[in-house]
Amino acid sequence: xxxxxxxxxxxxxxxxxxxxxxxxxxxxxxxxxxxxxxxxxxxxxxxxxxxxxxxxxxxxxxxxxxxxxxxxxxxxxxxxxxxxxxxxxxxxxxxxxxxxxxxxxxx
Amino acid sequence: xxxxxxxxxxxxxxxxxxxxxxxxxxxxxxxxxxxxxxxxxxxxxxxxxxxxxxxxxxxxxxxxxxxxxxxxxxxxxxxxxxxxxxxxxxxxxxxxxxxxxxxxxxxxxxxxxxxxxxxxxxxxxxxxxxxxxxxxxxxxxxxxxxxxxxxxxxxxxxxxxxxxxxxxxxxxxxxxxxxxxxxxxxxxxxxxxxxxxxxxxxxxxxxxxxxxxxxxxxxxxxxxxxxxxxxxxxxxxxxxxxxxxxxxxxxxxxxxxxxxxxxxxxxxxxxxxxxxxxxxxxxxxxxxxxxxxxxxxxxxxxxxxxxxxxxxxxxxxxxxxxxxxxxxxxxxxxxxxxxxxxxxxxxxxxxxxxxxxxxxxxxxxxxxxxxxxxxxxxxx
Ligand SMILES: [Zn+2]
Numbered sequence: 236x237x238x239x240x241x242x243x244x245x246x247x248x249x250x251x252x253x254x255x256x257x258x259x260x261x262x263x264x265x266x267x268x269x270x271x272x273x274x275x276x277x278x279x280x281x282x283x284x285x286x287x288x289x290x291x292x293x294x295x296x297x298x299x300x301x302x303x304x305x306x307x308x309x310x311x312x313x314x315x316x317x318x319x320x321x322x323x324x325x326x327x328x329x330x331x332x333x334x335x336x337x338x339x340x341x342x
Numbered sequence: 343x344x345x346x347x348x349x350x351x352x353x354x355x356x357x358x359x360x361x362x363x364x365x366x367x368x369x370x371x372x373x374x375x376x377x378x379x380x381x382x383x384x385x386x387x388x389x390x391x392x393x394x395x396x397x398x399x400x401x402x403x404x405x406x407x408x409x410x411x412x413x414x415x416x417x418x419x420x421x422x423x424x425x426x427x428x429x430x431x432x433x434x435x436x437x438x439x440x441x442x443x444x445x446x447x448x449x450x451x452x453x454x455x456x457x458x459x460x461x462x463x464x465x466x467x468x469x470x471x472x473x474x475x476x477x478x479x480x481x482x483x484x485x486x487x488x489x490x491x492x493x494x495x496x497x498x499x500x501x502x503x504x505x506x507x508x509x510x511x512x513x514x515x516x517x518x519x520x521x522x523x524x525x526x527x528x529x530x531x532x533x534x535x536x537x538x539x540x541x542x543x544x545x546x547x548x549x550x551x552x553x554x555x556x557x558x559x560x561x562x563x564x565x566x567x568x569x570x571x572x573x574x575x576x577x578x579x580x581x582x583x584x585x586x587x588x589x590x591x592x593x594x595x596x597x598x599x600x601x602x603x604x605x606x607x608x609x610x611x612x613x614x615x616x617x618x619x620x621x622x623x624x625x626x627x628x629x630x631x632x633x634x635x636x637x638x639x640x641x642x643x644x645x646x647x648x649x650x651x652x653x654x655x656x657x658x659x660x661x662x663x664x665x666x667x668x669x670x671x672x673x674x675x676x677x678x679x680x681x682x683x684x685x686x687x688x689x690x691x692x693x694x695x696x697x698x699x700x701x702x703x704x705x706x707x708x709x710x711x712x713x714x715x716x717x718x719x720x721x722x
Binding site: 288296316 | 472473477483486489494537538542582
């Protein structure tokens with residue numbers, strides 16, 4: 236497995252099936268569609284907000300990355316569905332590792 | 343097939359004094375009394391997990407407590423779908439001849455037995471331990487994400503898309519003296535309540551409750567017994583990042599149950615639909631085909647889900663207003679539909695109710711179980 240943000244490397248690793256081309260985010264050794272082997276790709280960091288929520292526990296969003304996987308992360312509380320984002324990583328005092336944080340893509 | 347021979351449902355609320363086992367025993371005794379069976383008649387025992395007990399062997403614990411020595415006993419954990427999953431397994435045990443009288447039980451001191459923080463942290467474990475839990479998401483936030491996507495897709499506001507469902511559940515609960523919240527609310531009250539996770543306000547969210555529910559599933563059908571004419575399930579994902587937001591599994595699950603029962607949606611007189619949040623109810627009603635896409639809130643506002651409407655939903659008030667004690671919360675819908683089909687719901691009776699459906703989801707719309715029930719009055 237290629238290290239990602241959960242290992243302390245500030246990046247998202249997308250697994251791509253060598254046999255059927257299916258892409259996934261949640262770490263597993265074999266393709267959930269065909270049990271094929273996987274090759275890692277580092278996400279570019281571009282994506283689109285699918286859903287977002289803000290509240291007194293902070294803001295989080297579901298984002299579809301350009302590589303074709305859906306990812307959960309913290310976010311700028313102003314983000315709304317449909318917005319283009321840029322992936323960064325931020326960690327608070329209580330976080331063992333920096334976690335995905337989505338900012339609005341300025342364009 | 344198998345029949346629901348007896349039901350037990352306690353009042354729900356913040357009711358200190360019993361632990362999880364105590365609530366389970368209370369509900370189990372109510373159900374056995376209602377069915378007219380004794381503890382020694384029980385040869386199958388299925389018990390749902392309790393977050394305040396977190397025991398490896400909940401069925402054995404309850405069997406010993408009640409003095410039951412069943413031929414089959416096991417615990418079940420599929421989140422909010424656990425109650426109906428237990429009934430599906432009880433039906434299978436009866437159909438297979440492995441047991442003749444199966445007691446299905448859930449109960450928990452979820453409100454009094456732990457702090458709100460502990461409860462929130464436990465429930466948040468339905469998220470992915472590596473990729474979601476470290477982000478800090480809670481269950482209300484997961485459902486708020488689903489609400490965000492839903493309102494965006496259909497161009498709705500919380501007050502027209504979601505709040506009418508909370509109002510409808512509260513209207514129902516006002517007629518049930520076991521409900522945790524019975525004071526009527528308006529769409530404005532929902533919008534004025536505290537924001538828990540935008541777009542969900544406090545009144546879009548079910549409470550945390552103490553309580554218990556149980557049923558006796560048996561082979562012999564007589565008198566007041568309600569037949570389990572079909573069950574179905576679907577388990578298509580666990581985590582929200584791998585969910586199909588337009589097909590969580592409810593349609594597949596209900597399709598299997600309706601096919602097994604050889605019936606159709608338009609032949610249902612009353613339904614019990616899992617409603618942990620208003621968005622849960624909206625998504626389930628629409629995926630099940632009980633409301634058009636994007637119209638669940640509008641339908642609620644138009645009275646579709648009231649006692650006299652085309653699809654009476656959760657006449658006991660649902661999780662949103664009867665309350666939510668965990669696995670027992672999902673079983674309350676089942677007990678209510680059975681009560682309706684027996685014609686014993688008194689002031690909240692759906693007239694002429696002969697066939698009903700109950701559907702629950704667990705996790706973040708992850709596990710789906712459906713049961714179709716037919717009353718003692720015969721075929722629909
Ligand atoms: Zn593959």
